[in-house]
Amino acid sequence: MTLDTTINDDVRWTTVCAYPRLEPERGVAALVDGEQVAVFRTHDGQLFAIGQRDPIAGAYVMARGIVGSRGEAPTVASPLHKQVYDLRTGHCLDVPGVAVPVYRVRCRDGLVEVAPGHRPTGES
Amino acid sequence: MNERTSQRGELVVVGNGMVGQRFVEALRSRDGGGRWRVTVLAEESRAAYDRVRLSAFFDGVSAEELSLHQPDDGVDLRLGEPVVAIDRERRRVRTGAGEYPYDALVLATGSYPFVPPIDGAYVDAGPDAIGPTPALRPGVFVYRTLDDLTAIRDFAKGRRNGAVVGGGLLGLEAANALRLLGLGTHVVEFAPRLMPVQVDEAGGAMLRRYVEELDVVPHLGVATTAIRSRPDGELAGLTLSDGSWLPTDLVVVAAGIRPRDELARDAGLTLGERGGVRVDAGCRSSDERIWAIGECAAVEGTCYGLVAPGYAMAEVVADRLVGGTAAFPGADLSTKLKLLGVDVAAFGDAHGTTPGCLDVTFTDPATRVYAKLVLSDDARTLLGGVLVGDVTAYPALRASVGGPLPGPPLALLAPAGDGTGTGSGIAALPGSAQVCSCNGVTKDQLVDAIAEGCVDVPGLKACTRAGTSCGSCVPMLKQLLAVSGVSLSKALCEHFAHSRQELFEIIRVREIRTFSRLVAEHGTGRGCDICKPAVASILASLGNGYVLDGEQASLQDTNDHFLANIQRDGTYSVVPRIPGGEITPEKLIVIGEVARDFQLYTKITGGQRIDLFGARVEQLPQIWRRLVDAGFESGHAYGKALRTIKSCVGSTWCRYGVQDSVGLAIALELRYRGLRAPHKIKSAVSGCARECAEARSKDFGIIATDNGWNLYLGGNGGFRPRHAELFGTDLSTEDLVRYVDRFLMFYIRTADRLQRTAAWIEALEGGLEHLRAVIVDDSLGLCAELDAAMARHVGAYSDEWRDTLEDPDRLSRFISFVNAPDVPDPSITFEVERGQPVPAMGERRPVTLGLPTTMGVPS
Ligand SMILES: Cc1cc2nc3c(=O)[nH]c(=O)nc-3n(C[C@H](O)[C@H](O)[C@H](O)COP(=O)(O)OP(=O)(O)OC[C@H]3O[C@@H](n4cnc5c(N)ncnc54)[C@H](O)[C@@H]3O)c2cc1C
Numbered sequence: 001m002t003l004d005t006t007i008n009d010d011v012r013w014t015t016v017c018a019y020p021r022l023e024p025e026r027g028v029a030a031l032v033d034g035e036q037v038a039v040f041r042t043h044d045g046q047l048f049a050i051g052q053r054d055p056i057a058g059a060y061v062m063a064r065g066i067v068g069s070r071g072e073a074p075t076v077a078s079p080l081h082k083q084v085y086d087l088r089t090g091h092c093l094d095v096p097g098v099a100v101p102v103y104r105v106r107c108r109d110g111l112v113e114v115a116p117g118h119r120p121t122g123e124s
Numbered sequence: 125m126n127e128r129t130s131q132r133g134e135l136v137v138v139g140n141g142m143v144g145q146r147f148v149e150a151l152r153s154r155d156g157g158g159r160w161r162v163t164v165l166a167e168e169s170r171a172a173y174d175r176v177r178l179s180a181f182f183d184g185v186s187a188e189e190l191s192l193h194q195p196d197d198g199v200d201l202r203l204g205e206p207v208v209a210i211d212r213e214r215r216r217v218r219t220g221a222g223e224y225p226y227d228a229l230v231l232a233t234g235s236y237p238f239v240p241p242i243d244g245a246y247v248d249a250g251p252d253a254i255g256p257t258p259a260l261r262p263g264v265f266v267y268r269t270l271d272d273l274t275a276i277r278d279f280a281k282g283r284r285n286g287a288v289v290g291g292g293l294l295g296l297e298a299a300n301a302l303r304l305l306g307l308g309t310h311v312v313e314f315a316p317r318l319m320p321v322q323v324d325e326a327g328g329a330m331l332r333r334y335v336e337e338l339d340v341v342p343h344l345g346v347a348t349t350a351i352r353s354r355p356d357g358e359l360a361g362l363t364l365s366d367g368s369w370l371p372t373d374l375v376v377v378a379a380g381i382r383p384r385d386e387l388a389r390d391a392g393l394t395l396g397e398r399g400g401v402r403v404d405a406g407c408r409s410s411d412e413r414i415w416a417i418g419e420c421a422a423v424e425g426t427c428y429g430l431v432a433p434g435y436a437m438a439e440v441v442a443d444r445l446v447g448g449t450a451a452f453p454g455a456d457l458s459t460k461l462k463l464l465g466v467d468v469a470a471f472g473d474a475h476g477t478t479p480g481c482l483d484v485t486f487t488d489p490a491t492r493v494y495a496k497l498v499l500s501d502d503a504r505t506l507l508g509g510v511l512v513g514d515v516t517a518y519p520a521l522r523a524s525v526g527g528p529l530p531g532p533p534l535a536l537l538a539p540a541g542d543g544t545g546t547g548s549g550i551a552a553l554p555g556s557a558q559v560c561s562c563n564g565v566t567k568d569q570l571v572d573a574i575a576e577g578c579v580d581v582p583g584l585k586a587c588t589r590a591g592t593s594c595g596s597c598v599p600m601l602k603q604l605l606a607v608s609g610v611s612l613s614k615a616l617c618e619h620f621a622h623s624r625q626e627l628f629e630i631i632r633v634r635e636i637r638t639f640s641r642l643v644a645e646h647g648t649g650r651g652c653d654i655c656k657p658a659v660a661s662i663l664a665s666l667g668n669g670y671v672l673d674g675e676q677a678s679l680q681d682t683n684d685h686f687l688a689n690i691q692r693d694g695t696y697s698v699v700p701r702i703p704g705g706e707i708t709p710e711k712l713i714v715i716g717e718v719a720r721d722f723q724l725y726t727k728i729t730g731g732q733r734i735d736l737f738g739a740r741v742e743q744l745p746q747i748w749r750r751l752v753d754a755g756f757e758s759g760h761a762y763g764k765a766l767r768t769i770k771s772c773v774g775s776t777w778c779r780y781g782v783q784d785s786v787g788l789a790i791a792l793e794l795r796y797r798g799l800r801a802p803h804k805i806k807s808a809v810s811g812c813a814r815e816c817a818e819a820r821s822k823d824f825g826i827i828a829t830d831n832g833w834n835l836y837l838g839g840n841g842g843f844r845p846r847h848a849e850l851f852g853t854d855l856s857t858e859d860l861v862r863y864v865d866r867f868l869m870f871y872i873r874t875a876d877r878l879q880r881t882a883a884w885i886e887a888l889e890g891g892l893e894h895l896r897a898v899i900v901d902d903s904l905g906l907c908a909e910l911d912a913a914m915a916r917h918v919g920a921y922s923d924e925w926r927d928t929l930e931d932p933d934r935l936s937r938f939i940s941f942v943n944a945p946d947v948p949d950p951s952i953t954f955e956v957e958r959g960q961p962v963p964a965m966g967e968r969r970p971v972t973l974g975l976p977t978t979m980g981v982p983s
């Protein structure tokens with residue numbers, strides 16, 4: 001098993017994969033310090049990372065949802081019951097009060113990196 | 125009998141026909157305080173059913189579907205217990221089982237079919253005093269009850285010719301029934317034209333041309349004088365009044381009806397001059413405790429042979445019994461029917477009997493449309509009319525009777541084609557005009573219902589009852605919704621203003637191959653879980669190859685994306701194809717071994733195959749490898765696609781089977797496997813009419829006959845179960861496959877997203893008839909295209925599991941974690957239940973959909 005972790009800016013970034021490994025508008029699951037994270041690349045090349053756990057169904061499936069948009073918001077829909085989440089904030093756009101955690105993610109030297117320890121949801 | 129001394133009144137209803145049933149419902153809804161205890165005594169062994177739609181029985185509609193009965197209506201319903209006498213003095217009615225006291229008695233006994241005293245029609249010499257229905261000789265039938273129809277169907281088996289005595293409304297319905305039963309059909313009518321009561325001479329002539337085209341032979345202007353038997357007792361034929369001889373194996377007499385007033389007569393109640401229980405405008409008979417409603421009542425001397433006036437009487441009596449003063453308003457005798465595939469409507473003063481009235485007629489031999497309007501002498505008021513061939517104008521015209529014309533006469537009569545031609549009609553109607561005459565619903569009531577939030581036809585039906593009986597006003601309901609500004613958006617989602625069908629056409633005609641191009645040129649944003657799978661399905665239907673290549677992958681729902689069915693814990697289930705449900709022991713063993721080795725929960729599905737549950741994403745390719753090596757392929761259980769074609773063992777094994785149902789099911793399943801569609805498609809093939817494969821609950825169901833196959837379309841189980849409707853009989857295998865090909869391709873092209881075939885057919889303008897025109901008669905000139913599309917599908921089919929296994933790039937998607945492909949998802953754990961693994965709930969909480977307030981933000 002290969003888990004790459006680098007420490008930088010006081011943040012430990014975990015490399016999850018090479019950027020081209022991400023298909024546009026599709027997610028992958030990654031293990032970041034024992035947490036399951038869903039990483040997405042949108043059509044315009046941006047990266048997003050949210051918790052892999054669907055908070056409503058309780059199953060770890062978010063990376064397998066359909067990526068799209070609602071208004072301005074880039075979104076992913078839970079593959080189980082189709083609730084839609086804003087990839088930027090983690091907020092569920094269909095059920096008030098429900099959210100998934102959001103992680104920091106970046107592309108460096110062609111590698112996609114995620115910072116463990118999610119930000120409080122709601123900040124973008 | 126028990127004497128009851130409660131505060132409640134005893135109400136006894138005699139007859140549980142259409143009107144008796146409506147009366148009980150009307151009383152129940154008015155008598156909230158439970159003032160009346162209701163007993164219904166019924167002669168027939170079945171609870172009330174829709175007699176108006178009786179003939180649908182021969183189109184395969186079951187007795188249950190025709191039922192009008194509401195099981196929990198709090199009424200003591202005694203079936204098969206006819207009343208034999210009324211004792212007015214003691215206020216009791218008597219049945220074979222006992223006596224029932226009443227405080228109020230409602231007669232709803234309907235009519236009996238009138239059989240003229242034709243020599244040889246009865247078991248004995250002639251009609252004697254055995255009551256309204258003396259015993260008819262075998263082979264002679266009437267057409268009134270479900271039992272009558274069952275008897276006709278059973279008798280017709282193996283016979284070739286049938287004749288109907290009577291060329292009126294009922295006679296033509298019976299003639300169509302005989303046709304559907306495969307008999308050569310003759311109609312004998314005494315009047316010089318068909319449907320003499322409803323249409324005039326020119327309308328009758330048009331009707332005759334339609335009828336003859338269907339190989340129904342009319343014999344007009346002649347009476348039936350005798351029914352003759354062969355020496356062996358079988359029916360030989362009819363002697364007609366012009367001396368001619370008409371050979372036939374079966375006779376249906378539809379020569380009119382007579383009110384069933386025998387109970388009232390014996391009890392000494394006043395009858396109408398031409399029979400029927402004489403009642404006043406409040407439907408009360410000469411005995412103040414006895415009421416009569418429906419066809420057995422002669423309201424102020426007149427009997428009505430239609431259901432709408434009967435319903436009005438039912439409402440009147442229900443109102444009176446709770447202290448109201450309602451009165452029978454007089455009746456609208458308009459009729460609209462589809463007889464032998466011809467639309468016919470007559471309304472108001474159809475025969476122009478009003479002094480000084482004017483006729484405006486319109487005849488088009490090319491389209492075979494005939495229409496006549498009867499106007500008042502100043503040509504301003506519509507009095508009545510007749511329509512044959514095209515009745516789109518009927519609802520608006522009927523509602524305008526007695527008022528100004530809703531438009532210039534010719535514009536009203538000329539075929540509108542799309543049904544919107546009379547759109548000005550509804551707006552021009554006064555608010556008091558009855559839009560639904562069966563249930564007496566006015567335009568004002570409908571407008572109010574729309575104002576209160578009804579947005580569609582089902583909504584209007586539910587809150588006003590309009591359109592729930594004969595359905596002829598449904599086009600008017602649609603117009604009313606449209607002019608009231610209620611328009612349901614057909615937009616698929618926020619990203620496309622188009623319907624699925626429009627998108628299909630855009631993609632097909634512009635040869636669009638990617639979602640990106642489609643959404644850039646025709647939509648907004650980046651799509652969502654609604655439009656993306658819909659577009660993926662369209663692209664797949666149009667033959668764009670492997671569903672996970674290139675951009676298509678990002679469009680697929682998780683099921684299509686992983687070629688398996690996601691389950692509540694995020695694992696998947698795997699269903700290999702088992703065509704027709706036939707499987708060798710060797711293959712069965714392989715499935716067992718795979719399930720054992722991967723520890724999969726195993727269950728037999730309703731579609732005659734085996735579902736293996738609990739596979740993790742990274743296990744899927746390994747499971748497929750084992751299955752594909754053993755000769756299995758994907759069963760597409762995950763796709764909006766053809767699922768299974770069930771079969772019974774058929775003629776190979778079953779002693780009743782008449783065709784090889786398994787062989788056909790396998791051939792069809794292999795032909796249509798992998799076909800992507802707006803929704804899942806299911807099918808089944810039964811080897812004989814016993815229907816062990818439950819084919820009629822499928823999108824397309826096939827039932828073997830002695831001569832070929834019967835094809836049924838548009839059935840489904842699920843939330844709103846529905847039986848498929850008979851589309852074709854005794855089809856050769858070749859024709860069957862051709863029709864199914866076209867049916868599927870036309871459905872794929874034109875249905876809405878997630879619209880099953882039943883709803884799709886329902887929504888087609890013209891329904892099943894239209895579908896038949898398109899795929900049998902090629903009315904849209906589409907058949908060649910549909911055939912080519914299916915040929916392409918069959919030629920291009922390739923197993924998605926095998927395609928995935930053969931390509932390392934494709935396989936790379938099937939991993940748990942992109943940075944730790946060897947680590948299985950730690951959240952997936954199992955417990956054992958009845959010896960098999962099932963999801964352990966552990967950290968996962970149950971789904972509490974619909975209760976958002978109980979869900980917190982996870983920390
Ligand atoms: C094939 C067919 C097509 C039709 N099409 C149309 C149409 O298109 N439009 C239209 O408006 N009308 C149509 N009608 C007529 C319509 O069905 C009748 O007007 C309607 O059913 C009358 O209802 P009812 O309750 O008065 O009588 P019924 O429905 O006949 O019910 C009377 C019931 O009372 C029972 N009964 C009789 N005597 C006794 C007794 N002594 N004790 C207990 N029970 C008794 C009978 O068995 C029967 O079940 C059609 C009828 C037929 C047969």
Ligand code: SF4
Pocket residue numbers: 772773774775778779780781782785810811812813814815816817
């Ligand atoms: S449908 Fe007919 S052929 Fe098939 S199993 Fe049943 S009885 Fe036998």
